[in-house]
Amino acid sequence: MKTAPTHRPPFARTIVTQIYNFSAGPAVLPKEVLQEAAADMLDWHGSGMSVMEMSHRGPEFISIYEAAVRDLRQLLDVPSNYKILFLQGGGLGENAIVPMNLVGRVSPSGQPATIDFVHTGSWSGKSVKEAARYATVNVAASSEGTRFTTVPPQSGWKLTPGAAYLHLCTNETIDGVEYNFVPELAxxxxxxxxxxxxILSRTIDVSKYGVIFAGAQKNIGPAGLTLVIVREDLLGHALPICPSAFDWSTVAAHDSMYNTPPTYGIYIAGLVFAHLLRQGGVAAAERRNIAKAELLYAALDADDFYQNRVAQDCRSRMNVPFYLRDETLNDTFLAGAKARGLLQLKGHKSVGGMRASIYNAMPIEGVQALVDYLNEFAGRT
Ligand SMILES: Cc1ncc(COP(=O)(O)O)c(C=O)c1O
Structure with missing residues (x-):
């Protein structure tokens, strides 16, 4: 690693013609999707109604819903014994909804069952705390000792025989840590x-999971929609305290229409899914994401002006936290970025520094613009 020059050139004033939004979420959506939604805003396909004004039980919205489910099933190659559910409540809501749906499978009486967790950062940490309200929790492994810069190897996990389930956060949005393997549980x-x-940033084998959940506001669509993909044999075990609107078997039996679903969110998600399919699906998105991540990490690693602290083998392709060697320059860095149209680069308040989220909708041109600025700010020639 080279040492960066300490001088920095003065910034030229530039006229911003292009904005790139690096928000961790709610995050950038494909421009084509926003344009389509804008065109549909007042009158969806000649129906005379905005999607927001439609009954969720009417034929217009049902067709939107069915297309979204069909396209998502195709994108992720979701096996036929899995249900795709659209709910509300977000990722944090699922931290309670998951135990309420699954603990009863091994402990129908509601007596304490055990849930295993691997604690790899902020979001899995929150999941542990919430689940402890419904079950006994066992932190089978933690990377806290490395300040959440690693994924503990599976060989060291202390799993509970007969656990209700094992919970993982496969991409820690704040810490920038992503699993590069799926555990095999005997x-x-x-x-x-x-x-x-x-989700949707890389190919996955859905059949290796019992449940996959995701808040929509990063790679799927607007906040307010939550996706759950659940294997059918895990349905039907909800604890009596589980609200009916969050009992997955009830939601599945009503095709996500037990209560009013987040209709506009489902509509935008459907546009995102169709757009992704037109762009070659998830495998093509993954290739683009690898190229973007390599470009950005190479710029951060070029010398010691910037630092990403995550172990090489589990660096996230989606969320890239980094620190300036001289943190007194943070505000100047952010102001210069904003002046160039590079928005929302400030790191999460719990960890400080910077973070660039480079979801599916971030084009490589946006990453290149950030890399150009990183180089300029570091005084690299
Ligand atoms: C990995 C992960 N899980 C859960 C959440 C919480 O999601 P929500 O704010 O939708 O409850 C987030 C939010 O950013 C997240 O990144």
Missing amino acids: DGTPIVADMSSH
């Missing part, structure tokens, strides 16, 4: 994965 314990910040 005893058939279902794996529950919080994929909120990397």
Whole structure:
């Protein structure tokens, strides 16, 4: 690693013609999707109604819903024994909804069952705390000792025989840590994965998971919609305290229409799914995401002006936290970024520094613009 020059050139004033939004979520959506939604805003396909004004039980919205489910099933190659559910409540809501739906499977009386967790950062930490209200929790492994810069190898996990499930956050949005493997569990314990910040960014084998959930506001659509993909044999075990609107078997039996679903969110998600299919599906998105991540990490690693602290083998392709060696320059860095149209780069308040989220909808041109600025700010020639 080279040492960066300490001088920095003065910034030229530039006229911003292009905005790139690096928000961790709610996050950038494909421009084509927003244009389509704008065109449909007052009158969806000649119906005379905005999607927001339609009954969720009418034929217009049902067709929107069915297309969204069909396209998502195709994108993720979701096996036929899995249900796709659209709910409300977000990722944090699922931290309660998941235990309320699954603990009863191994403990119908509601007596304490055990849930295993691997604690790899802020979001899995929140999941542990919430689940402890419904069950006994066992932190089978934690990377707290490395300040959440690693994923503990599976060989060291202390799993509970007969656990209700194993919960993983497969991409830690704040810490920038992403799993590069799917654990194999010999005893058939279902794996529950919080994929909120990397769903649809890489190919996955859905059949390896019991439940996948994700808040929509990163790679799917607007906030307010939550996606759950659940294996059918895990339905029907909800604890009596589980609200009916969050009992997955009830939601599945009503095709996500037990109560009014987040209709506009489902509509935008459907546009995103169709757009992704037109762009070659998830495998093509993954190739683009690898190229973007490599470009950005190479710029951060070029010398010691910037630092990403995550172990190489589990660096997230979606969320890239980084620090300036001289943190007194943080505000100047952010102001210069904003002046160039590079928005929302400030790191999460719990960890400080910077964070660039480069979801599916971030084009490589946006990453290149950030890299150009990183180089300029570091005084690299
Ligand atoms: C991985 C992960 N899980 C859960 C959440 C919480 O989601 P929500 O704010 O929708 O409850 C987030 C939010 O950013 C997240 O990134």
